[in-house]
Amino acid sequence: MPECGTPLWPCAMTGAAACLAGFEGISVVIHGSSGCYYYPATLLHTPLYGTFILENEVIFGSGDRLREVIGDLSGKGDRIAIITTCVPSALGEDIREMVSGGGLIVVDSPGFAGDLEAGYQAALTALGPTVNPEQPGVNIDGISLADPFHEGNLQEVSRLLYRAGIPMGTVFCRDQAEKAKMASPFTIGTNGDFRSGVGTYLGGTLGIPALRITFERLAEIFDHADTDQVLKELDLQEERLIRASDKFLQRYEPPCVTIFAGAAYALFAADTLKRYLDAEILVVGTRNDPPEKSGGQYKVEKLAGLEEVGRRIAESDPDLVIGSSFERSLCPDRAFIGIIPPFRGQVRLAHYPLAGTSGSLYFVETVLNACMDRAP
Amino acid sequence: MSLNHLPASSCRTDGCTLTGALSVTTQVRDAITVVHGPPGCTHHNFSLLHATSLDHDRVVLPPLISSGLSETEIIFGGEGALDRTLDRAISRHPAAVFVLSTCIVETIGDDVAAVCNAKTGVPVIVIPTAGFLGGSFQTGVNNALVALAGMAEPSPGRNEQVNIIGEKNLEYEVDENFAEVARLLSLLGLSINTRFVHNLTAGQIGSVGAARLNVLRDPSLVPVGEYLKEHFKTPYVSGFPVGLSGTITFLESVGSACGIDPRPAIEEEHGFEQETLDDFADIAGLEVSFSPLFPVQDGDGVVRDIAHAFRVGVIPSGKPVPVPVTPPVGITGVRRMLHRWRRAIHA
Amino acid sequence: MKQIALYGKGGIGKSTTSANLSAALSLSGYNVLQIGCDPKRDSTRMLMQGRLIPTVMDLVRERGATAVTPEDVVYTGFNGIRCVEAGGPEPGVGCAGRGIIATFQLLEKFGTLTGDVIVYDVLGDVVCGGFAMPMREGYAQEVYLVTSGELMSLYAANNICKAIQRLSTRPRSKCRLAGVICNAKNLPREEELVAEFARRVNSHLTEYIPRDRTVQLAELDRKTVLEYDPSSEQAQKYRDLAARVMENTRFTIPIPLEIDELESLARQFV
Numbered sequence: 001m002p003e004c005g006t007p008l009w010p011c012a013m014t015g016a017a018a019c020l021a022g023f024e025g026i027s028v029v030i031h032g033s034s035g036c037y038y039y040p041a042t043l044l045h046t047p048l049y050g051t052f053i054l055e056n057e058v059i060f061g062s063g064d065r066l067r068e069v070i071g072d073l074s075g076k077g078d079r080i081a082i083i084t085t086c087v088p089s090a091l092g093e094d095i096r097e098m099v100s101g102g103g104l105i106v107v108d109s110p111g112f113a114g115d116l117e118a119g120y121q122a123a124l125t126a127l128g129p130t131v132n133p134e135q136p137g138v139n140i141d142g143i144s145l146a147d148p149f150h151e152g153n154l155q156e157v158s159r160l161l162y163r164a165g166i167p168m169g170t171v172f173c174r175d176q177a178e179k180a181k182m183a184s185p186f187t188i189g190t191n192g193d194f195r196s197g198v199g200t201y202l203g204g205t206l207g208i209p210a211l212r213i214t215f216e217r218l219a220e221i222f223d224h225a226d227t228d229q230v231l232k233e234l235d236l237q238e239e240r241l242i243r244a245s246d247k248f249l250q251r252y253e254p255p256c257v258t259i260f261a262g263a264a265y266a267l268f269a270a271d272t273l274k275r276y277l278d279a280e281i282l283v284v285g286t287r288n289d290p291p292e293k294s295g296g297q298y299k300v301e302k303l304a305g306l307e308e309v310g311r312r313i314a315e316s317d318p319d320l321v322i323g324s325s326f327e328r329s330l331c332p333d334r335a336f337i338g339i340i341p342p343f344r345g346q347v348r349l350a351h352y353p354l355a356g357t358s359g360s361l362y363f364v365e366t367v368l369n370a371c372m373d374r375a376p
Numbered sequence: 377m378s379l380n381h382l383p384a385s386s387c388r389t390d391g392c393t394l395t396g397a398l399s400v401t402t403q404v405r406d407a408i409t410v411v412h413g414p415p416g417c418t419h420h421n422f423s424l425l426h427a428t429s430l431d432h433d434r435v436v437l438p439p440l441i442s443s444g445l446s447e448t449e450i451i452f453g454g455e456g457a458l459d460r461t462l463d464r465a466i467s468r469h470p471a472a473v474f475v476l477s478t479c480i481v482e483t484i485g486d487d488v489a490a491v492c493n494a495k496t497g498v499p500v501i502v503i504p505t506a507g508f509l510g511g512s513f514q515t516g517v518n519n520a521l522v523a524l525a526g527m528a529e530p531s532p533g534r535n536e537q538v539n540i541i542g543e544k545n546l547e548y549e550v551d552e553n554f555a556e557v558a559r560l561l562s563l564l565g566l567s568i569n570t571r572f573v574h575n576l577t578a579g580q581i582g583s584v585g586a587a588r589l590n591v592l593r594d595p596s597l598v599p600v601g602e603y604l605k606e607h608f609k610t611p612y613v614s615g616f617p618v619g620l621s622g623t624i625t626f627l628e629s630v631g632s633a634c635g636i637d638p639r640p641a642i643e644e645e646h647g648f649e650q651e652t653l654d655d656f657a658d659i660a661g662l663e664v665s666f667s668p669l670f671p672v673q674d675g676d677g678v679v680r681d682i683a684h685a686f687r688v689g690v691i692p693s694g695k696p697v698p699v700p701v702t703p704p705v706g707i708t709g710v711r712r713m714l715h716r717w718r719r720a721i722h723a
Numbered sequence: 724m725k726q727i728a729l730y731g732k733g734g735i736g737k738s739t740t741s742a743n744l745s746a747a748l749s750l751s752g753y754n755v756l757q758i759g760c761d762p763k764r765d766s767t768r769m770l771m772q773g774r775l776i777p778t779v780m781d782l783v784r785e786r787g788a789t790a791v792t793p794e795d796v797v798y799t800g801f802n803g804i805r806c807v808e809a810g811g812p813e814p815g816v817g818c819a820g821r822g823i824i825a826t827f828q829l830l831e832k833f834g835t836l837t838g839d840v841i842v843y844d845v846l847g848d849v850v851c852g853g854f855a856m857p858m859r860e861g862y863a864q865e866v867y868l869v870t871s872g873e874l875m876s877l878y879a880a881n882n883i884c885k886a887i888q889r890l891s892t893r894p895r896s897k898c899r900l901a902g903v904i905c906n907a908k909n910l911p912r913e914e915e916l917v918a919e920f921a922r923r924v925n926s927h928l929t930e931y932i933p934r935d936r937t938v939q940l941a942e943l944d945r946k947t948v949l950e951y952d953p954s955s956e957q958a959q960k961y962r963d964l965a966a967r968v969m970e971n972t973r974f975t976i977p978i979p980l981e982i983d984e985l986e987s988l989a990r991q992f993v
Contacts, residue, residue: 005441005464011416033479033508035392039420052388055509055825056784058483061816086414086480087507090450091818111416112450112480306422306437326426329435342423344430453852483821485852487859487893494894509821 005305008326009287010146011111013085014040015119018146018173019194020081020105020127021046025177027078029069031062031095032085036111043341044145049073058087063098070099079177081105083123086112115304117193117262117288120144120173129172129198132182137167138218139184139198142191142264142355143174148341150174152353153190157205160356164227166218172196186221188214190355192264193288205355206268208238209275237357241364245276248368255371258283258316260309260323261340263290263300265354269322269339269363270298276364282316285309287340306330320371335374337366393505395421396516397476399545400524401503402438403573404581406471409440412458412488413478414450417507418442428546434575441465445481454486462495471578472499472527474520479507499527499578514596517542521600524573524581531586531608537569538630539587541604541612542597545574547702549709556706557591557616560623563641564631589613589633594702618703619678620649620685620710648707653686656714660687662721663694678703682710688717695721726836727901727968728843728857731869732879736906739938740869740964741844742769746949747958747965749802753839756797757804758830760857762811762819766844770800773945778810779826793833801950807835819846820853827856836862840969847879849886858890858898865901865974867929870920872905872913874989877920881985884924884977891976899974902929904964909934916992923988925978929971930964933957 013030017040021028030037030050037050051069053062070080082095082105089110096106107126109119140157143150154171161168169184173196187199190206202221203214212234219227257279259269263286273279274297285303303309310330313321320335321327325344328336338346339354353359394411398421401409411418422440429436443461445454458475465473473495477488492500503523505516521542538561543550558568569587570580585608592601594615601612611633617626624642631638664683666676679699683690697717704713729744731737738759745757759766764778776798782791798806807830811822830836843857857863866887870880880903887900903921905928907913918928937958941951948957980988 006422006437007415007419007442007444008422009415010419011414013416033392034389035394035417035420035479035508038391039416039423053508054388055821056780058479058509059780059817059819059822059825060784060812063816086450086478087483090480090483091816093816110414110480112414112445112447114446115415307441325430326437329426329430329437332435342427344427482824483818483853485820485824485855487852487855490860490893490896493860509825 005307007304008306008309008324009304010039010043010116012109012114012116012119012122013083013111014043014146015116015121015144016083016107016109016123017048017119018044018116018144019120019123020083020107020173021048022143022145022173023127023175023177023180025078026081026105027073027076029073029080029082030085031066031082031088033087036085046145053088058091061093062088062091063093066095066098070101074101079103079105081107081123081126083107083109086110089113115288116146120194124172124196127180129170129180129183129196131185131199133185135169135182135184137161137169137184138202138222139169139172139187139196140190141172141187141196141198142189142194142204143171144191144194145174146341147191147194148343148348149339149352149354149359150190152351153205153355153359155351156353156356156358157188157190160205160211160215160230160233163229163233164215164218164225166222166225170198172198188218191262192291193262206264206359207272208234208241208357208360211356233357237361241276241361244368245364248371249277252371254278254280255319255335255367256280256282256316257320257322258285258313258318260285260287260303260321260327262286262288265339267300268354272360272363273367277367282318283312285312319374320367322367335370337370339363390511391513392507393510393512393516393519394476394478394507395424396513396518397503397505397520398425398438398440398516400517400520400573401474401476402440403545404472404474404524404576404578405439406577406579407439407474408465408468408470409438409474409476410443410458410461410465411440411476411478412443412445412454412461412486413481413507414445415442417478424546431548432551439470450480450484453484454481455491458486458488458491462492462500466495466498466500470498472501474523475500475502476505477507478505479509482506482509501527518597518599521573521597522603525584525600525604525607527578527581528584528608529582531583533586534588535569535586536566537587538566539569539584539590539610540571540574540593541590542593542600543571543574544593544702549705549712550574552712553616553705553709556708559708560617560627560641560645560706561591561630563644564627564634564636564638566630566634566636584608585610589630591616591630617706619682620707621681622678622703623649623706645707652707652711652714655711656686656718659714659718659721661689663689663691664697664717664721665690665692665694666699667696679713682713686714697721724838724841725865725969726841726843726863727865727867728845728863729867729869729904730845730849730883731847731906732876733847735847735869735871735876735879737847737869738766738844739769739942740904740906740932741766741842743947743949743961744964744968745770745804745840745842746801746947747961748840748842748969749804750949751962751965755804755840755842756836756838757806757842757844759806759808759844760823760826760854761809761844761846762813762822764808764810767798767800767806767808769942769945769947770804770806771798772800776806776808778808779829780810780822783825783829788829791829793835796829796833797835801947805838818853820851823853823856827862849883855886855890858887860893860895860897864897865899865971867901867968868903869906870903870917871908872910872916872992873908874985877917877985877989878982880920881924881979884979887977888979900924900926900977901968901971901974902927904929905931907932907934912992916989919992920985920988923978923980923984925975927973929967930960932960932964
């Protein structure tokens with residue numbers, strides 16, 4: 001693996017935890033040391049359990065300790081999910097053989113196996129969601145507890161489905177555990193980096209053009225749906241977006257922008273700013289692996305380390321930096337908005353979306369305000 | 377056994393040596409710390425340190441890089457990756473390179489010391505960590521401090537100043553606590569030599585051996601105090617002043633170690649104590665209960681003594697008041713805690 | 724202080740050779756420490772009248788590292804030889820390599836690693852970094868390979884040469900191949916074969932130890948040959964080995980062979 005200097009993105013273990021801990025009725029156990037446990041425990045804001053192993057358990061095997069912790073949890077009646085961290089994973093212990101109990105989910109997702117997205121996918125595979133062809137409605141995926149916009153996205157997309165009279169299926173991954181086994185046959189997404197692979201994918205909800213296409217497809221499948229309501233809303237809100245952007249361009253130059261985020265949000269940001277503000281997109285840097293055929297009009301690079309990000313910002317000299325607090329710390333004097341964690345130095349209580357109509361409105365509004373505040 | 381997801385056995389939760397050591401080494405501004413292991417360990421700690429520095433109103437991106445091990449290196453060995461990462465770090469011309477290892481690397485048996493010993497040009501200092509295999513958070517802190525002390529030269533002479541050893545760099549009030557100790561020391565006519573290690577350069581470490589006294593943050597730093605005593609003959613006082621009586625004891629200990637009469641300082645501090653008792657007379661007779669957000673280190677004895685001194689009763693049905701993670705430092709620390717109690721009582 | 728390590732394929736007689744070597748050295752007047760680095764923990768059994776001594780790892784697991792003392796882990800056996808067993812997990816579980824690392828750390832802390840000669844008896848297949856621990860800087864500088872004339876044990880010995888070669892590229896490493904000990908199966912021309920193998924990997928045959936019933940009888944009696952039948956020819960073989968080891972100055976960086984080179988070598992002596 002090429003050296004990444006100072007890594008800016010969480011490891012696979014965290015991704016697996018983000019996936020499974022979203023399900024009510026699953027108790028997630030981080031099988032490893034306390035050091036591993038504390039990171040997802042503080043990042044995901046949800047109860048997690050840990051085996052907190054000691055050196056002896058590494059040398060002699062961790063079966064007893066694992067059984068002890070699982071035994072304590074059995075009273076809850078939840079399904080148990082065990083995520084192995086680097087050391088137990090390297091030991092190659094047969095977890096299933098050590099721990100009895102039906103419905104056990106075992107995810108081998110150590111940090112060295114990959115990044116957040118890789119772990120999320122490994123956990124989904126281990127969960128093994130299934131479709132019930134009779135299940136009405138449509139699933140929502142792309143929801144990850146590690147994404148600060150997940151709650152906002154969920155609320156926004158459920159609102160749009162409700163307006164259209166389409167029932168909601170299973171939310172991947174923030175739902176009752178049982179619902180993972182009876183998912184609807186169709187799915188729409190909020191964040192393409194966290195696809196569930198469940199059912200037939202009808203489209204995404206990031207950006208108004210994508211929303212339009214997705215709801216037109218939904219209309220074809222759900223004859224009783226009233227998608228016109230949503231399409232009308234899209235037209236109306238996009239009109240407002242265009243007017244605000246146009247007004248901005250009457251006085252200001254289109255911003256030169258560098259974007260650092262997960263691939264899905266990074267491309268959404270680039271497309272949106274290009275479309276409404278005629279922005280110049282200088283850098284699209286992804287924390288994770290970008291999709292193969294991505295962003296035809298701009299060069300998408302994987303930039304997962306602090307030094308590379310700093311260098312690209314300095315080289316491109318942007319008006320606006322979009323990223324996380326790490327980017328902000330690298331260039332505190334530039335206009336900045338945060339779309340990936342961590343968000344530090346500001347209080348965030350409300351649940352903002354990036355998906356749906358409100359997501360685009362929120363995003364463009366934030367960009368316009370940031371640019372106007374920083375204008376020379 | 378309760379299903380509280382916080383584990384019951386305390387030794388399992390003594391934290392990671394890596395985080396402890398990093399809380400020390402990343403305070404050396406002109407050095408680079410290399411963490412040999414998968415990227416996650418470095419990211420988690422980098423993120424924590426970044427958040428902490430922002431809490432301390434300093435925008436610092438800790439100088440920390442990872443050898444970025446993936447599954448291939450775990451299976452085939454990671455020494456090559458460490459070697460390349462060290463070369464990268466050295467090419468940035470830091471004053472020193474500190475090398476820490478993670479649990480997985482110490483499981484597969486990479487010989488970190490051997491790879492580091494082959495490097496020349498810049499001091500490359502290995503700090504024994506090994507994640508949870510190497511001990512606790514405090515073990516990491518102490519190992520790092522001892523390793524850094526090894527960079528200091530034996531001092532030809534002794535100055536009249538005092539070192540502060542082993543401050544809790546991740547603590548929210550770290551600077552406020554230091555200020556209080558500095559204030560108390562100044563009452564005895566003593567000034568500060570080095571904050572070891574807090575926001576330093578590698579060069580500043582050199583003079584740690586010259587001080588006449590070391591003040592340790594708390595008794596868990598005694599192994600470091602002993603090392604410094606053995607190598608530089610510097611005596612130490614084994615903790616910050618905690619609570620009210622603790623402040624007076626501190627002045628006495630420091631006075632005794634330095635041959636200074638502490639009585640004028642103690643008298644002045646008694647005055648401050650009396651002023652505080654007067655300022656907070658309004659909470660006398662009230663009843664509180666302790667609701668710590670985190671497990672309180674070393675029990676809550678000091679805080680109970682403070683409550684007692686202010687004639688505040690502690691009973692289970694009392695108004696919940698916050699208890700700091702570590703006992704309040706000095707009378708200034710006590711005042712800050714009492715302000716928080718007063719707010720909680722009247723809420 | 725001389726520190727030597729014996730590596731070789733499982734079942735080749737490494738522990739028998741180590742124990743007898745330690746016994747011979749001790750009888751010559753040296754203060755000897757033997758450390759078993761194999762989770763099977765039976766390296767020092769012949770020096771301890773058949774007793775399997777408590778292992779370092781078991782003691783730490785039961786009592787906690789802070790409650791274990793140096794006296795708990797070092798046992799005195801035949802002729803005052805000090806014995807330590809690292810121990811480790813059962814097969815198929817845990818991490819024995821980490822167990823070796825942890826054992827060394829503890830022995831360092833205890834100041835146990837003293838004496839005239841330390842003999843490390845190490846598991847045959849170096850499967851991870853932990854098993855190379857005895858070859859790290861500050862420990863065994865001299866590695867002896869124990870092998871018979873059978874192709875598979877030569878192959879294992881050749882494999883260990885790769886580890887030694889790789890370690891020797893470290894600037895400060897002084898670990899070298901000191902020689903090859905043939906623990907014979909009494910195959911025809913076995914001594915010649917093993918001697919030639921040793922030469923080809925850039926080393927030499929230190930001693931040829933014939934297969935002898937005395938060894939089995941001694942083992943059944945839970946003794947080394949030196950203790951069981953000190954006047955036997957086999958006992959003299961071990962004394963010769965001890966003398967060679969103490970006099971040896973030929974330490975080299977091995978040159979491992981390819982499998983086809985090994986096969987054609989073996990075929991030469993069939």
